[in-house]
Amino acid sequence: MDDALRRTVPVKLDVPEERRGDLHQTKAQFLHCANRTSEWAWRYDDYCVTNKSKAENALYDELREETDLTANLVQKGIRRAIEAVQSGVEKLKQGEQTSQPEFDSWSVVYDKRSASFNDDYATLSTPDGRVTAEYVLPPEDEREDTPFGRYYESEAWDASIATLQYDEQEDAFYLHVTLKNPNYEGDGTERQESESRSEGAENGVVLGVDLNVTGAFAVTSTGEFIGSADSLTHKRNQYEQRRAKLQQTGTRSAHLTMQSIGSRLSDWSLDWLHNRANDLITEAQDADVDGIIFETLDHIRENIANGSKFQQWAYAKFVELVEYKVESTELFVDTVNPAYTSQRCSHCGFTHEDNRDDKAFECQSCGYEVNADYNAAKNIANRYCGYIHRGQKSRGGWATSQLALKSGTLSVNGDYTPTELLG
Incomplete structure (x- = not known):
C-alpha cells in the first residue's frame, strides 16, 4: 500500500472557448462508463462484483465501442464505479441501507497517462484530442502562502492524479490535483533517510x-x-x-x-x-x-x-x-x-x-x-x-x-x- 502523504490543490482553468464542449463531452462519456459498470456490477440479489480486473475484462471492449474516450479514461470510469460498489458492499455488511451507485455529478478522473500537469498549464485528454488549459493563478509573489505555492510548486510534492470538475454557477472548470510526498508516511512522519535515498535513486x-x-x-x-x-x-x-x-x-x-x-x-x-x-x-x-x-x-x-x-x-x-x-x-x-x-x-x-x-x-x-x-x-x-x-x-x-x-x-x-x- 502506498502510504505517502497527500494533499489536494484546486486549480482554476482557463479553457479556450472552442474546447469547452470537448470537456463536457468527456464528462458525459466518462459518467456513462461509470454508470454502465455500476449497473453491471451491482447484483444485490445474487452478488456484487468488486474486482476491478474482472470488471475491466467484461466491460472494457464494449465501453471502448460505446464511447470515444481513450483507453485510460475508460479504465478510470470502470474503476471509479467498482470503488463505489465496494463501498456499498461494506455498508451492506454492516447492516446499513444502500442502493446501486449512480453517477451524475460533473467530474472526470485523470492521471499522468491521460493528462499532463505542467508548471502553469495542464493538457487533458478528450474524445477530440487533448485540450490545453492554462492555470488561473495569483501573481507569483503572492503564491507562497497558497496551497498551489506550498505544494504544487514544491519539488517535494509530485502530481499523481486529478479530478476535473465544473462549477455551473461560476461557469468555470477546476482541476483538483492530488499531490503526494514520497518522503513522508501517511501519518505525517518523515521516512528514514536511507529509505528516502533508495527511492530517490530510481532511474x-x-x-x-x-x-x-x-x-x-x-x-x-x-x-x-x-x-x-x-x-x-x-x-x-x-x-x-x-x-x-x-x-x-x-x-x-x-x-x-x-x-x-x-x-x-x-x-x-x-x-x-x-x-x-x-x-x-x-x-x-x-x-x-x-x-x-x-x-x-x-x-x-x-x-x-x-x-x-x-x-x-x-x-x-x-x-x-x-x-x-x-x-x-x-x-x-x-x-x-x-x-x-x-x-x-x-x-x-x-x-x-x-x-x-x-x-x-x-x-x-x-x-x-x-x-x-x-x-x-x-x-x-x-x-x-x-x-x-x-x-x-x-x-x-x-x-x-x-x-x-x-x-x-x-x-x-x-x-x-x-x-x-x-x-
Missing part, C-alpha cells in the same frame, strides 16, 4: 525523437529511422498538382472530384501517421524505455514555418497520436526545447553551426561523424535527462534519467551501460 530511461521535413520522418536516439517525410510530402504535392488542374477546369464535376481526392488524401495521411506512431511505440517498447521525448511543437512549427500547413498539421497530429496511444501502455510522452540540438555534438558536447550540413554531421572539435537527425535525437533525450539531473520533476518521478541508444544507455555524466548489462 528512468527515455527515447529521444527528432521529427523532420525531409529524409526520415522520425529518427530515434536508438538509431531507428521511421517513415519517409519525403514520401509524405510527395503524396501531398501530387494532390496539389491535381487540385490545381481541376481548379482550372472550374466545372461542378471537377469541384466534386477535388472534394473526393481531398478526403482520400486526408484518410490516407491519417492512416499513415497512425502506422508511424505504432512503429515508434514498438521501438520504445523494444528498447524498454519509460518515456518518449519530442521537441516542443512550437519549435517544430518554427522549423517548418516556410513549409505547408499540411506539414505543420502532420507533425502535430503525429505527436497527438503517440500521446493517445501510450495511454494504454506504461510509457509517457514529454517535450523539451531543442534549441541547438541540431548543432550540438552528442559525443563531446561542442556546439557550432558548421557541425551540421543537411543530413551530415561532423563535429568541428572531436571529428565525430554521424547522421545529423540521429545526432539531434540523442541530444533531445540528453537534454531531458539534464533537466532531471538538475532537479526538475520528471513525468516518471525519478531522481535520475538516462537516454536510450542503439547499443545501451548513456547518463548525462557520460556513463555508458551496454545492452548486455541492462535489465
Whole structure:
C-alpha cells in the first residue's frame, strides 16, 4: 500500500472557448462508463462484483465501442464505479441501507497517462484530442502562502492524479490535483533517510525523437529511422498538382472530384501517421524505455514555418497520436526545447553551426561523424535527462534519467551501460 502523504490543490482553468464542449463531452462519456459498470456490477440479489480486473475484462471492449474516450479514461470510469460498489458492499455488511451507485455529478478522473500537469498549464485528454488549459493563478509573489505555492510548486510534492470538475454557477472548470510526498508516511512522519535515498535513486530511461521535413520522418536516439517525410510530402504535392488542374477546369464535376481526392488524401495521411506512431511505440517498447521525448511543437512549427500547413498539421497530429496511444501502455510522452540540438555534438558536447550540413554531421572539435537527425535525437533525450539531473520533476518521478541508444544507455555524466548489462 502506498502510504505517502497527500494533499489536494484546486486549480482554476482557463479553457479556450472552442474546447469547452470537448470537456463536457468527456464528462458525459466518462459518467456513462461509470454508470454502465455500476449497473453491471451491482447484483444485490445474487452478488456484487468488486474486482476491478474482472470488471475491466467484461466491460472494457464494449465501453471502448460505446464511447470515444481513450483507453485510460475508460479504465478510470470502470474503476471509479467498482470503488463505489465496494463501498456499498461494506455498508451492506454492516447492516446499513444502500442502493446501486449512480453517477451524475460533473467530474472526470485523470492521471499522468491521460493528462499532463505542467508548471502553469495542464493538457487533458478528450474524445477530440487533448485540450490545453492554462492555470488561473495569483501573481507569483503572492503564491507562497497558497496551497498551489506550498505544494504544487514544491519539488517535494509530485502530481499523481486529478479530478476535473465544473462549477455551473461560476461557469468555470477546476482541476483538483492530488499531490503526494514520497518522503513522508501517511501519518505525517518523515521516512528514514536511507529509505528516502533508495527511492530517490530510481532511474528512468527515455527515447529521444527528432521529427523532420525531409529524409526520415522520425529518427530515434536508438538509431531507428521511421517513415519517409519525403514520401509524405510527395503524396501531398501530387494532390496539389491535381487540385490545381481541376481548379482550372472550374466545372461542378471537377469541384466534386477535388472534394473526393481531398478526403482520400486526408484518410490516407491519417492512416499513415497512425502506422508511424505504432512503429515508434514498438521501438520504445523494444528498447524498454519509460518515456518518449519530442521537441516542443512550437519549435517544430518554427522549423517548418516556410513549409505547408499540411506539414505543420502532420507533425502535430503525429505527436497527438503517440500521446493517445501510450495511454494504454506504461510509457509517457514529454517535450523539451531543442534549441541547438541540431548543432550540438552528442559525443563531446561542442556546439557550432558548421557541425551540421543537411543530413551530415561532423563535429568541428572531436571529428565525430554521424547522421545529423540521429545526432539531434540523442541530444533531445540528453537534454531531458539534464533537466532531471538538475532537479526538475520528471513525468516518471525519478531522481535520475538516462537516454536510450542503439547499443545501451548513456547518463548525462557520460556513463555508458551496454545492452548486455541492462535489465
